[in-house]
Amino acid sequence: MLTQIIPRHLAPHISPQFYDEYTPTDHAVWRFVLRLNLHTLEGKAHPFYIEGLKKTGMGPERLPNVEQMTEEMRSAGWSTVAVDGLIPGVAFFDFQGNGMLPVATDIRKVENILYSPAPDIIHEAAGHAPMLMDPEFSQIVKRFGQLGARAFMNREEHASFAALKRLTVVKENANSTDEEIAAAEAAVHAAKAQVTGFSEAQQVARIFWWTVEFGLIGDVDNPLIYGAGLLSSVGESRHCLTDAVTKHPFNLEHALETKQDVTNMQRELFVIPDFEALKDALDELESRMAVNQGGIASLEKALASGSQSTVRLEDGTDRVGVIRHVTRSGAHALIQWDDCVNVNHGQLTNLHNHGLLVLDGPLQDVLATADIRLDGQVVSETTEALHLEDVVVTIEGRQITLETLEVRQDTLPSIFPGTEIEELVILEKPVQIERDARVWTNDDPMFNQVRNMREQGESIDELVPTILTDHPDAWLLHIECLELVESDALRQALTERLHALRETSPSRHELIGRALALLN
Helix, strand or coil, X not given: CCCCCCCCCCHHHECCCCHHHCCHHHHHHHHHHHHHHHHHHCCCECCHHHHHHHHCCCCCCCCCCHHHHHHHHHHHCCEEEEECCCCCHHHHHHHHHCCEEEEECCCCCHHHCCCCCCCCHHHHHHHHHHHHCCHHHHHHHHHHHHHHHCCCCCHHHHHHHHHHHHHHHHHXXXXXXXXXXXXXXXXXXXXXXXXXXXXXXXXXXXXXXXHHHCEEEEECCEEEECCHHHXXXXXXXXXXXXXXXXXEECCHHHHHHCCCCCCCCCCEEEEECCHHHHHHHHHHHHHCCHXXXXXXXXXXXXXXXXXXXXXXXXXXXXXXXXXXXXXXXXXXXXXXXXXXXXXXXXXXXXXXXXXXXXXXXXXHHHHHHCCEEEEEEEEEECCCEEEEEEEEEEXXXXXXXXXXXXXXXXXXXXXXXXXXXXXXXCCCCCCCCCCCCCCCCCCHHHHHHHHHHHHHCXXXXXXXXXXXXXXXXXXXXHHHHHHHCCCHHHHHHHHHHHHHHHCCCHHHHHHHHHHHHHHC
8 A cells, every 4th residue: 555645734634535334326326427427438538538547446336445546546646535525725736736636535416416516536536537647637737736736815715615615515415405505505606706806726726627627628629528527427528519518719818717617517618729738828827826926916916815925035035924914115015924934944933023125126225215214223234135123114104013124125036825844834624524424225225235236146137026116216226227137027117117217307317318328
């Protein structure tokens, strides 16, 4: 077993898989989706997908074990970690930047086979993992992860994420009422309404959505599927190639302007000609981020995040902390922290009520001419920097009292969220697992019996009359029986029942119809 080295700050997001709690219905859902998707995707998915699925070692008979997936994926430079549904975007990307695929371990309900509103093991394992075995695409996803981990969020996005996660949990909970779902949806809309601007994190996530999650590749008029959200969805893998979905040639600006919907099938998608075009788009996206642009303008992104960030100076030293305020005066800026750490070639110095006055020009020239006044005790002074204690800064008509202040002419070459110093990373609280105990339904014992008999090569004909009588609405169970039944009379009875069940809902009409076509 490969021993994973998990960064300390990512460990709180990891959850047990609870593998033994999967029900026979859960395994049946996995088997149904895998078999149907493999049939559907032949000739329609990126050529590497089927090969990658084999390389991951996953089979259709049982849900995969996340720890065991690591053994198969390490040859491609990846490992897997189990997580509980949606995790914060920065953590999701950080895992991937470190070569770890976060796998949401829940599995969709039978009612949501066509499209799951929440990330689940079908999406993560059967959708993402196979394409990661392709060396070129693997590097692209890792790079996405590295960019996402260095992308600033806004404060309001944290609340929006919490509301969205709650909605996915409620929608997948079999006991949720219509009122609870409506309330969760309303909370998402209210939280999203509070999000202003278009943060770097949103930009990276949106391009990730239109490519790695829901991307098409090749010719716009006859594309192939490579996005995990399409590959893992019985409904969307078929729907996405129809005329009901508008296909756009991929363009970075167009994709950034196109909002995604995480709760419904997509109405439009983007087609990249090849993975090289996606690399070029990432180059352009990365060039716009504060981590590369730096400068005073990037300070606003750090301030808006309300989170720990790193301000890198020209001399290679860092100031790490949560920025409290930024006061701009023309081309100059005063940055304030309640607490920050000066990182100087591995040496850490804690600073309290600290300020950094960044000047656009030589110190003496600017301080002599700019409308900035400093009153305090000079600790040290050079042509490059001025350090003061117990200082009052007068800037833009405000008087600001600081314990320590440093004054520098600096371009601030890089500003990014978090820190590269592991011991300074602010740890999240351990993940709060929102899960209901998986209780066997009336159908589960029969699913279990059918599976055991299938694996042992035994005839199920004796079970079919009982299933028809005692499980009249279990369409997935009927499909499994139709695959194995030997008696022509029983096959006819199962087929007639399935045709009747097919008319009970639009989703059943599609799923049963496709299953019958697969078995015939």
